[in-house]
Amino acid sequence: DTGVSQDPRHKITKRGQNVTFRCDPISEHNRLYWYRQTLGQGPEFLTYFQNEAQLEKSRLLSDRFSAERPKGSFSTLEIQRTEQGDSAMYLCASIRLIGYRGQETQYFGPGTRLLVL
Amino acid sequence: SQKIEQNSEALNIQEGKTATLTCNYTNYSPAYLQWYRQDPGRGPVFLLLIRENEKEKRKERLKVTFDTTLKQSLFHITASQPADSATYLCALYQGGKLIFGQGTELSVKP
Numbered sequence: 001d002t003g004v005s006q007d008p009r010h011k012i013t014k015r016g017q018n019v020t021f022r023c024d025p026i027s028e029h030n031r032l033y034w035y036r037q038t039l040g041q042g043p044e045f046l047t048y049f050q051n052e053a054q055l056e057k058s059r060l061l062s063d064r065f066s067a068e069r070p071k072g073s074f075s076t077l078e079i080q081r082t083e084q085g086d087s088a089m090y091l092c093a094s095i096r097l098i099g100y101r102g103q104e105t106q107y108f109g110p111g112t113r114l115l116v117l
Numbered sequence: 118s119q120k121i122e123q124n125s126e127a128l129n130i131q132e133g134k135t136a137t138l139t140c141n142y143t144n145y146s147p148a149y150l151q152w153y154r155q156d157p158g159r160g161p162v163f164l165l166l167i168r169e170n171e172k173e174k175r176k177e178r179l180k181v182t183f184d185t186t187l188k189q190s191l192f193h194i195t196a197s198q199p200a201d202s203a204t205y206l207c208a209l210y211q212g213g214k215l216i217f218g219q220g221t222e223l224s225v226k227p
Binding site for chain 2: 002004033035040041042043044045048055056091093104105106107108109110111113
């Protein structure tokens with residue numbers, strides 16, 4: 001257990017439905033990342049937050065995807081109008097940065113596995 | 118274009134042997150490179166980090182090398198054990214985020 005938790009662990013939904021995932025990082029970690037991983041591939045970067053500010057979004061993140069980190073603690077990732085191609089493992093990771101230094105190891109949660117039928 | 122490539126074929130070795138996994142990259146200039154282990158249905162777990170000015174790093178039975186001229190990192194597990202069976206991911210740090218390879222699946226047979 002890395003200390004990063006994600007909820008739910010598994011989600012099955014029908015095409016067209018909206019889903020929301022939650023990530024709780026390690027408490028003192030100020031940077032939070034979201035990744036998507038499909039079978040046989042490595043994690044692909046989606047977006048990241050420094051405290052509550054969303055600093056970068058990947059081109060993979062279509063306008064159906066939105067992420068928030070309202071108080072700089074937990075984060076949510078919402079997918080609207082899900083498509084079968086959204087089926088994947090969604091991973092969250094966190095680190096603590098002080099200026100440009102700090103921990104470089106990313107601590108990953110267990111992931112949320114999404115299946116869109 | 119930018120690419121990170123790991124051995125695409127699964128690696129099967131006998132217990133006690135050394136496993137060597139390869140990570141090659143093009144068109145990146147990473148400040149450092151990391152290796153992670155991932156078990157089925159779990160998130161990746163950090164193993165080792167090596168910086169651009171380091172040639173080699175060791176931790177117990179693990180050794181990583183980093184050649185910025187060849188744009189390659191090698192990851193070695195000596196005296197391998199069945200418990201080392203997992204997928205191993207290399208990741209480059211660039212622009213504030215990690216860019217992962219596709220991973221290599223390692224199977225250690227008793």
